[in-house]
Structures are given as C-alpha cells and as structure tokens.
Amino acid sequence: MKKTLLIALLMMVSAILFAGPFGMEFGWSLEELEASGVYTWEPTRQGSVTSYWASPTKPHSQLSLYIIFIDDEYGLFDIRSVADASYSESQIRTLYNTLKSQLSSVYGDPEEYDEIDWLSGLTGSGNFIRSLFHGDRILNSTWYLDSTEYDDA
Template structure:
C-alpha cells in the first residue's frame, strides 16, 4: 500500500514538473511578460525605461546583446542582436539566421517570410549581400504574428540588417501582449501633448 501511494505521489510530482515549466524561464531568454527590471543584472540605461544588457537568465549562442523594453506593467518586449564584421557575403549572419529561424519554426510554427531582392537592385551579387541590405535593396526577415499568443508573446520578428559594406547584424524582436497596450497609451499621451 505504501509503495503504491509513494509511486502515485512520485508520478504526480514528475507530471507537475513537466507539465508546469518554471514560469521564471518560460519566455524568450528566460524573460516573462511583466518582469520587473530588478530581475535583471548589469543593465545599461538606454532611455525611455529601456535597458541594454549582456546578462539575461537564458542566453542564446547566436545573440550577444539584449535590449529590454519596459512599461508601467513591467517587461513588454525583448530585442536581441549580434554583429558580424568583415563578411560582405553575409555568410555568418545568414547561417545564424537560418539556425534561429529553424528553432523558431519548431516552437511557433511557420512565419511570414520576407526574403527578397528588390527589382532593379544595384547590389545583387552574392559578394554584395550585406551592402544590398544596407542600401535597403534586399529584405531578409521572417515574422510570426501569433493569433493565439504563446508564453504571452504576440509577435516575433527575425531579420538581418546591413551596417555598411561588410558588417551585418542579426536581430530578433519579441513583443509581449502588453506591448501593444503600452504603445497605444504612449501614442495617446503624445497626441494629447500637441
């Protein structure tokens, strides 16, 4: 009888752990909607209640810097990025983009893919990949608009951005469901100021 009771309690405990993941690590990079800025270490003030850091609860191998967006209801967005230098072909950035995109597809499903070279582009050779991004002749992005939010995330954007002839950034942006309300309120305050 004691063995059966113990076995039942053990099974319930295991099920609880696996069915209820730790809420403090559920969102991107170990963040959660509404997190207070005090949860994070080594923050650098970027103005407008937003902060840069390299120290998030769960780091991803592709991203080096994290930008945390806060509103009156705590954390409402996360942006992460890394810079690749001396790579005008954009090979490192494209490989990182592909890796992250595949990981996101597994978790969030298929995105809207916006990967194209504009008609009449001057910088269309493979050796000019980064320059074509920099001159806005090329778009290399994927967007997830989540009709049913996952981990309170409403929108994810993954993109490559040219920063010159041979410097490219990979950027990912997560918007929690409270971000939209924050933006609406902020716009209304600005409109009232006029």
C-alpha cells in the same frame, strides 16, 4: 584584416512575443528581468516604452548584443539581437536560418519580412551582409503569441 560588422539579425520580434529562449519571459518588468540575472544598461525612453541594451541569462553563442523593449503596462514585448562578427554571407544566412528554425520549433511559423531598397545598388549576390549593415535591407522574423494565454495573468 578581418572587419567586424554589427549585423541586426533575427529576433527583431515585436508585439506579443514569448522570449523564453534567452531566459526572459514575455511581460516581465525591468525589476523581474534584473532579479532573474539580466543585466541592462543605456535606457532610452520613447512614450511608454523603454529600450535597454541587455545581457540575458541564456544568450545564444553566436549573438553578442541584445536590445530589449519594455512597455510600462505590458512589460517585456520585444527582443532584438545583434551578431558582432566577421562572418561570410553564407555563414550569416546559415545562422539566421538556424535561429529561425530553432524558434519556429517552439513558437510555430513566424511572420517573415525581407525587404531591400532596390535603389541602393546592394541588391546583387555577395551584398547580403553589406545591405544589412548599411540599413538597405531589413530581414526579420516575428513570432506572435496568442494573448489569450495571458488573460488571467
């Protein structure tokens, strides 16, 4: 029986991200996102930032869920995607590397972060998916955009 896993993948992007690949642009307000056809639900507010589950206008075929973060002053600044799948470890790694390569070809090299809790017992071969699922591993690539490109906006 296939077990469906929610795995946080790539797109854990933060700070100043240009998010064009999913039909969303850096700095857009919720109203602009919705006007472009992005559907959002379940808002959660923390300080000046509201996060939403979102359905983008240009989703990636292997990513099923998106979480977007919108700052009151700066607009959209963070997109996180989730794959709802029962992929093998090699398929997950391939998907991650493919997405990273696609984004890198547009936005340059990312800042990489791959951290695992060595005390979790999930550090061995074959535990890549399990360690992500249980939160014992954080794997993320972040692309930053030069904010001076938006100084006149």
